[in-house]
Amino acid sequence: MVIAQPLTPQTPSLTIAWEKLPDDYKLPDDPVDNVNQPALAAALTDSLNQAGLIADTSFTMTNYGICATVNEEIVVKAPDWAYVAQITVPRAEIERSYTPHLQGDVPTIVMEFLSETAGDEYSSKPTYPPGKWFYYEAVLQVPYYAIFEPTSGDLEVYGLQEDGHYSIQIMAENGLYWLESMQLFLGVWQGERENRTGYWLRWWDVEGNLLLWGIERAERLRAQLRAAGIEPED
Numbered sequence: 001m002v003i004a005q006p007l008t009p010q011t012p013s014l015t016i017a018w019e020k021l022p023d024d025y026k027l028p029d030d031p032v033d034n035v036n037q038p039a040l041a042a043a044l045t046d047s048l049n050q051a052g053l054i055a056d057t058s059f060t061m062t063n064y065g066i067c068a069t070v071n072e073e074i075v076v077k078a079p080d081w082a083y084v085a086q087i088t089v090p091r092a093e094i095e096r097s098y099t100p101h102l103q104g105d106v107p108t109i110v111m112e113f114l115s116e117t118a119g120d121e122y123s124s125k126p127t128y129p130p131g132k133w134f135y136y137e138a139v140l141q142v143p144y145y146a147i148f149e150p151t152s153g154d155l156e157v158y159g160l161q162e163d164g165h166y167s168i169q170i171m172a173e174n175g176l177y178w179l180e181s182m183q184l185f186l187g188v189w190q191g192e193r194e195n196r197t198g199y200w201l202r203w204w205d206v207e208g209n210l211l212l213w214g215i216e217r218a219e220r221l222r223a224q225l226r227a228a229g230i231e232p233e234d
Contacts, residue, residue: 079136
């Protein structure tokens with residue numbers, strides 16, 4: 001599948017504020033339009049947790065509103081998955097939504113999982129409400145933006161350049177994408193998890209070792225016990 005990269009217009013004049021979302025603000029309650037989204041997101045978080053790479057002050061989010069005030073208008077976009085390296089407020093303060101700079105770091109990476117329902121993952125529309133591409137690139141300035149098509153396994157990773165625009169990342173020799181700020185590779189893996197067989201997004205460490213899911217770690221431990229002549233408990 002070949003997806004055309006959007007034309008990114010010259011960034012208009014923006015007044016951006018990082019303000020607490022009003023308590024009475026009604027967050028979007030859009031249904032998840034990709035049946036694979038929850039499983040894909042959970043798998044990404046699972047392996048990071050298993051590897052001990054999610055600290056007490058970091059968190060991942062799934063279909064969770066990231067907020068900013070742009071030209072005095074509140075904008076909320078909910079990526080399918082995102083990772084924030086550090087929050088600076090108690091977790092109870094980000095239960096409804098998350099505002100970068102006010103409550104912690106800008107997400108290191110945001111991801112969108114394409115579905116049959118047309119979305120605005122590639123929209124560089126700068127006027128209100130802005131498209132996702134424009135919001136992540138020009139407003140939030142997220143370092144990495146990944147777009148994944150679960151059916152075909154196509155993955156595109158964009159990195160924010162010094163000129164403030166996204167540019168397609170080049171695969172490493174191992175066929176994976178290197179994310180410098182996370183010190184991890186991101187790539188596509190094919191297999192089964194939780195009764196779903198297909199393509200998954202997965203993490204590899206700097207040495208190219210796959211970060212295991214919890215079930216894989218448990219299976220490896222059972223195999224090691226059996227090899228040592230110990231029958232593992234169920």
